[in-house]
Amino acid sequence: MSSPELLLSNQVCFLVHRLDLSVQAKYRPVLSELGLTYGQYLAMLALWERGELGVGELCSLLDLDTGTVSPLLKRLEATGLVRRERSAEDERAVRVKLTEAGAALEERARAVPKALGPCLFADEEDYRKMRATLERMLARLEGKAAPS
Numbered sequence: 001m002s003s004p005e006l007l008l009s010n011q012v013c014f015l016v017h018r019l020d021l022s023v024q025a026k027y028r029p030v031l032s033e034l035g036l037t038y039g040q041y042l043a044m045l046a047l048w049e050r051g052e053l054g055v056g057e058l059c060s061l062l063d064l065d066t067g068t069v070s071p072l073l074k075r076l077e078a079t080g081l082v083r084r085e086r087s088a089e090d091e092r093a094v095r096v097k098l099t100e101a102g103a104a105l106e107e108r109a110r111a112v113p114k115a116l117g118p119c120l121f122a123d124e125e126d127y128r129k130m131r132a133t134l135e136r137m138l139a140r141l142e143g144k145a146a147p148s
Helices: 012-032 038-050 055-062 066-078 100-109 111-120 124-141
Strands: 082-086 094-098
Touching (some): 038 066, 038 094
Antiparallel strands (some): 082 094
């Protein structure tokens, strides 16, 4: 028999893994109505919030590398939601801009949080508490806060 500290059921990392899989599974049918994958949805959220972004900026915001973000952007561009353009000042730099269709999709996307909130949180207070807990955990993991 394994030590209690090695039991799969005692691993927070396994709970986080299962949570990630479950959340993405709940998002999948809602996002498919918008023609987006979960990763594309995150990129579009960043673009709706910030407007035009450099690929490097987008990678930083999403905490993803260019090897993951570039193919995602190519697919969004192929569907007509974004446009990628090389910078005139530095042709190594690529800027990402929403097209009219990409900007218009924001209105339909407003339904996503409302559709998923009830399956994730009991109410607004539950949401606020969970968000605060997750932010504290992430800060500890990133070394931005002293463990309490």
